[in-house]
Amino acid sequence: MMVTKVKINPAMMKWARTYAGFTNGHEDKLPQDIKQRYESWEKGDNFPTWNQLRKVSKKYKVPTAFFFMNKPPEYDNLPKLINYRKVDTNLIFENKSPSLISNIRKSETRREIYLELLEDMHEEIKLFKTFDGPLDKYAFSKYIRNSLDVSLDTQKSWFNEGHSKDYKHYKFLRNWKHLLNNKLGILVFETVDVDIKEMRGLCIFYDEVPIILLNGKDSVNGRIFSLFHELTHLLLGESAICDDDVNYKEEVFCNSVAGEFLVPTDDLKDMLKDGSIVSDSLLKRLSNTYGVSEYVILRRLYDTNLISKSFYDSKTSEFDDVDNSEPKKRGGGSYLRNQVKYNGREYYSLVLAAYDSGVIGSSDFTKFTNLGQKHIPRLHDELFEGE
8 A cells, every 4th residue: 555645845844843942952852753754854855644744743833734835934933032040050051942942832822812812802901011210129029019019918828828828838829920910911821841950930021911931840939939030020121031141140130139029128137036046947937927938038048147158058958949849749630720730820710701701612712721611610610719
């Protein structure tokens, strides 16, 4: 039986691979059946079958029709960004992984859907305002707190919110995400399958609905801190972080703003004005009070001259926030809850509201959420239970 080969444009085959990020060593991540053939397809020495083309299309995340075009589409190979925060500022990744590229493109697609739904439902689209005051961490922190309209007392109350104490700080992360969207119009997403050593958080600046993308593998505390590190970049009107000496001061500044906002200097000093000894139990108590990692508390104590450098150095290895990534859950957890985590409660809430009001149908609901109709009742419970 003769197998029909598909006469595609070899140049488009190479463009699609580059578009997906399978270059400069990342070719090894291709499935074996594609890895063995892609070079001959790109040279035009051979052509794929329809079945092979569909596999390539799925892996490169472009429609099969692209492979028949005369020339590539008129947009850049990579997203306009790319502003991403790495665990080790000395570790430079010259090439973004296919997984990171895919997650960035997905976040921008969800933003476009979100904007269209806001317009279709005649909802307000907030204009994001950058900070035009002095480059001072105290002024920045005050501006963020006023913009979010949340008091420090409210922040502290989240630990005891609900029926159980929030030792892992999930409620803090959830509430911060909601406020960033509700007050500033920011969409917060989380990545799927991106190495924590490559990226912890990134931001994409837009005048309307900017994006913060967190690494879904990071610890809850790590994601909370990255949230405000990236927010500072957005308030500076930028979506690019360079891990080099030129921008190193800027990275330090964003960290200092995040630290000052989450654990304000004056309040921290008040917490220790009785002369409390900085013990492990105190670090844990302060961590739960502010909803941050013990490492951040340790750093804030050092930055505010409440502990010595020798004490800070001796405790740093015990509370290494970099390695405090999320443990893998057996069985991968609930599919629906994972989707809500990655795509964001605010994004899903709008899509669900659009479906409930008849603005979109079931096919668009599934397309926009990766969830079938059977998930709708459970999605309602997940998003709105207890409200």
